[in-house]
Amino acid sequence: MTDFSGKFKLVQGDITRVTVDAIVNAANNSLLGGGGVDGAIHRAGGRAILEECKKIRARQGGCPTGKAVITTAGRLPAQFVIHTVGPVWQGGTHGEDQLLASCYQQSIKLAELHQLSSIAFPNISTGVYGFPKARAVQIAIQAIRDHLPQCQYLQQVMFICHDHENYDLYQDLLNR
Numbered sequence: 757m758t759d760f761s762g763k764f765k766l767v768q769g770d771i772t773r774v775t776v777d778a779i780v781n782a783a784n785n786s787l788l789g790g791g792g793v794d795g796a797i798h799r800a801g802g803r804a805i806l807e808e809c810k811k812i813r814a815r816q817g818g819c820p821t822g823k824a825v826i827t828t829a830g831r832l833p834a835q836f837v838i839h840t841v842g843p844v845w846q847g848g849t850h851g852e853d854q855l856l857a858s859c860y861q862q863s864i865k866l867a868e869l870h871q872l873s874s875i876a877f878p879n880i881s882t883g884v885y886g887f888p889k890a891r892a893v894q895i896a897i898q899a900i901r902d903h904l905p906q907c908q909y910l911q912q913v914m915f916i917c918h919d920h921e922n923y924d925l926y927q928d929l930l931n932r
């Protein structure tokens with residue numbers, strides 16, 4: 757684990773094992789679970805997460821890309837799961853950059869609304885959704901650097917990298 761000036765932490769590992777106020781899920785529009793980090797979170801957290809997702813879905817028909825919703829974290833060590841839907845990479849000309857930045861901003865906004873002090877992000881959209889990793893890392897860090905100063909409650913942001921490539925990219929950029 758690497759600590760960057762107090763507020764940012766970089767960790768290589770599994771987000772379902774992280775003890776923070778909220779972990780972020782790279783969900784899909786249906787909110788009904790999927791593969792990758794989404795599958796891991798639902799498997800480890802149990803049915804309570806899916807039950808709340810279903811209620812949100814009944815109320816507002818899922819979650820639009822770039823937006824976020826919050827549920828219990830069930831059996832996970834975190835208190836809450838913030839589900840955000842990253843863009844599917846379509847070459848970069850379909851608003852992907854703005855939508856990805858929005859995922860980070862909206863997640864932070866929800867955390868603040870719930871007066872949470874710590875949040876952990878996976879590398880949204882860089883798995884099955886195919887977003888180029890180096891570009892995604894830049895967007896993630898910039899979006900958070902832009903919004904953290906306005907936060908009253910949020911003290912710590914963790915980036916949980918499941919793969920080495922993302923970890924190295926974050927390490928490079930956070931060290932600059």
Ligand code: ADP
Nearest residue numbers: 770771782792793796879881882883884885918
């Ligand atoms: P997306 O559909 O948004 O691309 P994926 O789940 O396919 O979502 O991948 C997003 C990122 O989550 C990838 O970088 C992948 O390596 C990572 N990932 C997969 N499982 C986990 C996990 N248990 N903890 C943290 N990150 C994970």
